[in-house]
Amino acid sequence: MPITYYMIYSKSADKIIISDTSDFNIEHILDCGQVFRYLKTGDCYTLFAKDANCLLQSKDGCVIIKTKFVDFFVNYFDLDRDYKKIKSELVKFDELNEPIRFGSGIRLLNQDPLEMIISFIISANNNIPRIKMIIERLCKGLGQNMGDYYAFPTLNALQSADESFFKSIGAGYRAMYLVNASRQLKDFDLDYLKSLTTSDLRKKLVSLMGVGNKVADCIMLFAYKKTDLFPMDTWTKRVYTKMFNDKTVSADVMSKNLVGRFGDLSGYAQQYLYYYFRSLKLTY
DNA sequence: TTCCAGGGATATA
DNA sequence: TATATCCATGGA
Numbered sequence: 001m002p003i004t005y006y007m008i009y010s011k012s013a014d015k016i017i018i019s020d021t022s023d024f025n026i027e028h029i030l031d032c033g034q035v036f037r038y039l040k041t042g043d044c045y046t047l048f049a050k051d052a053n054c055l056l057q058s059k060d061g062c063v064i065i066k067t068k069f070v071d072f073f074v075n076y077f078d079l080d081r082d083y084k085k086i087k088s089e090l091v092k093f094d095e096l097n098e099p100i101r102f103g104s105g106i107r108l109l110n111q112d113p114l115e116m117i118i119s120f121i122i123s124a125n126n127n128i129p130r131i132k133m134i135i136e137r138l139c140k141g142l143g144q145n146m147g148d149y150y151a152f153p154t155l156n157a158l159q160s161a162d163e164s165f166f167k168s169i170g171a172g173y174r175a176m177y178l179v180n181a182s183r184q185l186k187d188f189d190l191d192y193l194k195s196l197t198t199s200d201l202r203k204k205l206v207s208l209m210g211v212g213n214k215v216a217d218c219i220m221l222f223a224y225k226k227t228d229l230f231p232m233d234t235w236t237k238r239v240y241t242k243m244f245n246d247k248t249v250s251a252d253v254m255s256k257n258l259v260g261r262f263g264d265l266s267g268y269a270q271q272y273l274y275y276y277f278r279s280l281k282l283t284y
Numbered sequence: 285t286t287c288c289a290g291g292g293a294t295a296t297a
Numbered sequence: 298t299a300t301a302t303c304c305a306t307g308g309a
Contacts, residue, residue, distance in 0.1 A: 127289035172305030212292045233290035
């Protein structure tokens, strides 16, 4: 039986080395809108996820990930998935040809469900620099002090905060959503939810205050690896309009039509399209 | 000054 | 079920 998979990385106690960077690009991964907690310092990036951190650096054609949390980040960066295969399937769609070439090093991260729920409630009708700033203040205000950084807050910490706190960090009218959603989450088993179908999980997530279909799709894509979905935001609506020359349909119908087109790889297709067209500042 | 950002809640028909 | 309006904030 042939072995079709090969390792793109090696790991030791304190670092991961990505030897094949054709499917791993730091900028592509960080700038495609799935993650908000990172800093650029010189030619390095510092990334924070849940209560862990790592340092990312390109060197001699490799990417080095320095961290105390090696196994956590092997999973986080989705290193055991074959992105060549995914891209070879998606590139059969003409409209994905250039976006895949442009964002060839994108990977869909396996992020923490609670962090994604809170982050994407904050993301609604907001822009990425402000989302980053609000989340940074959130961690500083409620997250555990890890020494040289702050962890993402636990659910208990989030539940201890009131509306005035969330307003003080700049959340605006989403402050009330964050208070209510945090309360509602006491009845959620976030690990169990992964076993639900995309449709059932979406129903569960949109019951949270501040979570609609788009935010739910982002949570499912970035925390639960549900890829038979296509989050429709202000950019991907423009992509749809450009692709089909039709801006009369609702976002839900757009999403449904695109999932009909890209199937189980829709979530990946969405990231390539989002990253490419946002970089072009596509307008109607 | 107005528009816009990884939209959602609410009222209304 | 489908559409209209309102919502904090700050950069462009």
